[in-house]
Amino acid sequence: MSAVARKALTLLFKPLARTKVSDQHYTVMLEAARRLSTPGQPVSAEILAEALGLPLDVVLSVVDQVVVDLVLDEQAAGSKDGAAALRYVEQAVRCLPPAQRARYRHEWRAELASLPITHWAPYAIGLLQSSPQLSIALSWPVRRRRPA
Amino acid sequence: MSKPRMTLATQRVLRALLERPADERYGLEISEYAGLPGGTIYPILARYEQLGWLESRWENLDPREEARPRRRYYRLSRDGAEKAREALAAADARTRSRRSAVLKPLEGLA
Numbered sequence: 166m167s168a169v170a171r172k173a174l175t176l177l178f179k180p181l182a183r184t185k186v187s188d189q190h191y192t193v194m195l196e197a198a199r200r201l202s203t204p205g206q207p208v209s210a211e212i213l214a215e216a217l218g219l220p221l222d223v224v225l226s227v228v229d230q231v232v233v234d235l236v237l238d239e240q241a242a243g244s245k246d247g248a249a250a251l252r253y254v255e256q257a258v259r260c261l262p263p264a265q266r267a268r269y270r271h272e273w274r275a276e277l278a279s280l281p282i283t284h285w286a287p288y289a290i291g292l293l294q295s296s297p298q299l300s301i302a303l304s305w306p307v308r309r310r311r312p313a
Numbered sequence: 314m315s316k317p318r319m320t321l322a323t324q325r326v327l328r329a330l331l332e333r334p335a336d337e338r339y340g341l342e343i344s345e346y347a348g349l350p351g352g353t354i355y356p357i358l359a360r361y362e363q364l365g366w367l368e369s370r371w372e373n374l375d376p377r378e379e380a381r382p383r384r385r386y387y388r389l390s391r392d393g394a395e396k397a398r399e400a401l402a403a404a405d406a407r408t409r410s411r412r413s414a415v416l417k418p419l420e421g422l423a
Contacts, residue, residue, distance in 0.1 A: 229375070233382045257352075268385070269355075275382035276341050276351065291352030298356040305363065 190267065192217060193227040230271070237274055240282060250277060250285035253293045260296035265303050319404045322349055326357045327397045330367075330387070334394040337386035339372075358387055366393030 196213055200206040214224040241247035254277065258270045273292055277285050329346035330338070340358070344351045361367040368390050372383045389397055 236380055272385040275384045278381040279341055288351045291350045295352035295356060299359055302356040302359040
């Protein structure tokens with residue numbers, strides 16, 4: 166891999182690692198970014214799995230998710246509304262309890278991918294409006310267990 | 314944990330899922346079947362999943378081949394389908410009794 170390609174990939178992966186979608190996602194992406202930014206360090210899904218002691222399936226699913234996320238981001242970049250919709254989804258996700266964010270981020274982005282891009286923004290606004298309610302619903306069992 | 318309130322939106326979601334209880338549906342499909350805006354259904358789905366009425370799982374696909382993320386699929390658990398039917402029947406009975414109370418002619422006017 167050329168130095169330029171390596172640098173480009175580093176720039177691509179480092180922000181993704183920082184977003185910390187989930188602990189596993191973060192671990193895999195951080196290791197990938199660390200290796201890509203160190204000349205001479207080999208990088209592949211198999212090498213990452215071995216280095217991190219994770220099953221290959223897990224590493225592949227994280228990498229798949231990154232690739233699909235990039236496709237979605239690329240789609241959104243071509244449209245002002247699309248980019249706004251992804252921002253609304255991120256805001257909606259931030260309203261949720263931290264342990265649930267990765268699941269709903271993934272779930273909602275998958276829902277957006279099923280819609281024409283012109284429908285993304287209204288759908289994402291709906292998610293944003295109902296996210297406080299969802300947050301309460303997700304925190305509900307924990308709160309009810311506390312003594313009065 | 315007590316049962317959540319059986320609002321009209323909740324009833325619509327449960328009815329949509331009960332149409333074909335064995336089928337799995339993702340969020341957008343459920344909101345279309347229920348005739349509700351997309352975001353509205355997630356608090357309802359979350360509550361019923363916590364109660365064990367609903368089960369959910371990630372779709373089995375290769376995202377690279379399909380070029381789209383995996384969807385989250387929901388369906389009623391066996392126990393949940395039974396409880397949902399009972400809860401909807403009770404809600405219908407409440408609605409009927411409320412309607413008949415409103416429509417009952419006042420004494421002396423009949």
